[in-house]
Structures are given as C-alpha cells and as structure tokens.
Amino acid sequence: MWIIRIGVRSSLNFRGQVNVVKGELIPKPESNFVRVKCAKCGNEQVIFDRPSLAPHCSVCNEVLAEPTGGKARLKAEVVQMLG
Numbered sequence: 855m856w857i858i859r860i861g862v863r864s865s866l867n868f869r870g871q872v873n874v875v876k877g878e879l880i881p882k883p884e885s886n887f888v889r890v891k892c893a894k895c896g897n898e899q900v901i902f903d904r905p906s907l908a909p910h911c912s913v914c915n916e917v918l919a920e921p922t923g924g925k926a927r928l929k930a931e932v933v934q935m936l937g
C-alpha cells in the first residue's frame with residue numbers, strides 16, 4: 855500500500871514537471887522578441903518583450919524597457935518585431 859501511494863505521487867509530480875517544461879519551450883503567441891534602437895546611442899539590439907528584469911543597452915547601459923509583469927513598456931524605438 856505504501857509503495858502504491860508513492861508511485862501515484864511521483865507520477866503526478868512528473869506530470870507537473872512536464873507541463874512546466876512545455877510552457878517554457880512553446881512560446882505563447884503574444885510573446886515576442888523585438889529589435890530596438892537605443893534612444894541615446896542608436897545601438898540596435900534584440901530584447902524580449904516580456905522581461906522580468908529591465909534590459910539595458912549593451913553600449914551605453916541605457917534602460918531599453920521597463921518590466922511590468924506582462925508586456926514591457928518599451929523606452930527604445932522598435933526597429934523590427936521578431937517571432
């Protein structure tokens with residue numbers, strides 16, 4: 855009986871982990887990478903449009919977007935939307 859309980863519990867855990875991995879690997883339709891142009895120095899770089907941390911320009915360290923918990927508030931000019 856004890857062995858059966860453990861078996862059920864671990865298969866549930868395994869199923870949960872698979873769901874988490876799937877969520878990370880398959881991007882949601884509204885999630886995109888955007889190529890932005892830094893307003894300060896003109897450097898172009900690709901950032902995620904739903905960052906958890908504010909992305910900074912790799913050249914002048916200017917903040918390129920503000921994380922909001924959802925789609926970031928972009929502070930740089932969008933040059934191109936990427937998949």
Ligand SMILES: [Zn+2]
Pocket residue numbers: 892893894895896897911912913914915916
């Ligand atoms: Zn810059």
